[in-house]
Amino acid sequence: MQRSHQHPNAAALLLRVGVLAVLGCGSPHVPSDLAPGDEAKSAVLWLQSVQRAGYERHDLPTYMRQWAPEATLTAARTARAGPHERTLTHNQIRQTRTERYHRRPADGRSLTWRDVHVHQGGKATHITWLAHSKHADGAELIAERFVLRRGAAGWRVVHNRFWPVWTQEKGRKRKTYSPETWKRLDVHAQRRSCFGQRCPARLLAAWRFGDAYVAAKLLTERPGGTSAHGWLLRGICAVLSGHVGDARPSWLRARALDPTIALPDWRSAANLPASTTPTAK
Numbered sequence: 618m619q620r621s622h623q624h625p626n627a628a629a630l631l632l633r634v635g636v637l638a639v640l641g642c643g644s645p646h647v648p649s650d651l652a653p654g655d656e657a658k659s660a661v662l663w664l665q666s667v668q669r670a671g672y673e674r675h676d677l678p679t680y681m682r683q684w685a686p687e688a689t690l691t692a693a694r695t696a697r698a699g700p701h702e703r704t705l706t707h708n709q710i711r712q713t714r715t716e717r718y719h720r721r722p723a724d725g726r727s728l729t730w731r732d733v734h735v736h737q738g739g740k741a742t743h744i745t746w747l748a749h750s751k752h753a754d755g756a757e758l759i760a761e762r763f764v765l766r767r768g769a770a771g772w773r774v775v776h777n778r779f780w781p782v783w784t785q786e787k788g789r790k791r792k793t794y795s796p797e798t799w800k801r802l803d804v805h806a807q808r809r810s811c812f813g814q815r816c817p818a819r820l821l822a823a824w825r826f827g828d829a830y831v832a833a834k835l836l837t838e839r840p841g842g843t844s845a846h847g848w849l850l851r852g853i854c855a856v857l858s859g860h861v862g863d864a865r866p867s868w869l870r871a872r873a874l875d876p877t878i879a880l881p882d883w884r885s886a887a888n889l890p891a892s893t894t895p896t897a898k
Contacts, residue, residue, distance in 0.1 A: 656742075656767075657735040657737075657742065658735075659772075660735065660742050660744065660765055660767075660772055661733060661735060661744060663771070663772050664683070664744060664763060664765065664772070664774070665730065667679055667680055667682065667683040668680075668683075671714065671718060672722075672726065672728065672750075673722070673726070674721060674722075675717075675718035675719070675720065675721050675722055676718075677714060677715060677718045680714060680718065681710075681711055681714065683772070683773065683774045684707055684710060684773065684774050685707075685766065685773040685774060685775050686707055687707065687775065688706075688707045688710065688773070688774055688775055688776065688777075689704050689705065689706060689707075689775075689776050689777075690704065690705045690709075690710050690776075690777045690778075691703070691704040691705075691776070691777070691778040691779070692704075692705075692779065692780075692824065692826060692857075693778055693779065693780040693824075694780055694781075694794070694799055694823075694824050695780055695799075696760065696762070696778075696780065701803075701823070701824065701825040701827075701828065702824075703826040703827045703857075703858055703859070705859045706859075709859035709861075712859070712861040712862075713856055713857075713859060713861060715861075715884060716856050716861050716864065716883045716884045716885060717856070717883055717884070719883065719884035719887065720882075720887075724752055724753035724754070725752070725753060726750065726751060726752040726753070727750070727751050728748055728749060728750040728751070729748075729749050730746045730747065730748055730749075731746070731747050731749065732745075732746060732747045733745070733746040734746070740766060741764050741765065741766055741775065742764075742765040742766070742767070742772075743762070743763070743764055743765075744762070744763040744765065745760070745761065745762045745763070746760075746761055747759070747760055747761075747782065748760075748761055753787070754786065754787050755784065755785050755786040755787045755789075756784075756785050757781065757783070757784045757785070758781075758782040758783050758784075759779050759780070759781055759782065760779065760780055760781075760782055761777065761778070761779040762777070762778045762779070763776070763777050764776040764777075780794075780824075781794045781824070782794060799823070802819075802822055802823035802824075803823055803825075805819050805822075805823070806819040806820045806822070806823040806825060806828075811832075811836055812836065812839055812843075814832055814835050814836055814839070815828070815832045816832065816836075817829045817830075817832045817833040817836060817847075817850045817851070817854050818850060820832055821850075821853070821854065821857070826854065826857045826858040827858050829850075829854040829857070829858065830851075830854040830855060830857075830858040830860055832854075833847070833850050833851035833854040833855075834851065836850070836851070837851050837867070837870075844874065844875075845870075845871040845872075845873075845874035845875035845878045846871070846875075846878070847871075848867045848868065848870040848871035848874065849867075849868065849871045849878060849880065851863065851867040852864040852865070852867035852868045852871065852880075852881075852885070852886070853881060855867060856881075856883065856885075861885070864883070864885040864886075865885035865886075865889075868880050868885060868886050868889060869889060872889050872890065
């Protein structure tokens with residue numbers, strides 16, 4: 618990969634993408650017009666509590682109990698469906714959260730909710746809110762939409778859709794996501810400036826996680842191979858797109874090419890040897 622598209626470490630890359638923080642912790646907030654004991658209020662408080670368990674404590678069992686077996690999670694760019702969003706199945710949700718919740722978070726973080734709205738639609742309860750997260754490396758404002766149902770086992774999330782309103786890396790200018798922003802990011806992402814291919818980092822910045830993984834595979838499998846940063850990117854793209862099984866092999870290759878490369882603080886990167894010999898493709 619060309620030097621101008623390399624990133625010094627995985628954390629910096631994820632911050633520029635705006636996906637380092639995983640939503641779900643902080644101060645409870647429910648609509649003021651919901652009466653005590655109201656079923657809708659209980660749904661909001663329950664959802665915030667399980668989200669908090671995941672984000673604040675990385676309590677994977679509690680976090681995963683919120684999801685119905687058929688649940689899906691969509692990382693989107695706007696409220697409306699579009700061609701570049703990525704939807705994970707229940708199994709992929711578990712895999713990606715197992716990857717990222719493998720140890721208790723070390724940094725101080727908080728999240729507050731505002732503009733919380735609840736309405737009933739048939740047998741489903743719909744919750745929308747804006748989630749403002751703060752952590753050691755920056756902050757984000759994310760819009761979320763949940764579809765819940767209540768059964769014998771209690772509340773369960775059937776679908777969660779989220780998209781960025783703005784993100785801000787510490788010490789940098791806030792990036793607000795508008796139609797013009799997405800258009801500019803797409804133009805940048807479509808340029809074939811990484812050995813004649815689209816650059817995975819630019820696709821990540823455009824929240825095109827599936828496309829980024831495809832581009833990362835093409836980059837690393839090209840004749841002549843690529844740099845350690847190319848394999849670093851492939852592992853990150855693998856996790857963010859739901860192809861978690863490809864992360865550890867990718868980071869092994871990255872570490873083999875550069876024993877000093879900084880990897881994400883995720884499960885597949887834990888306890889990797891300081892260096893190793895690249896395996897055959």
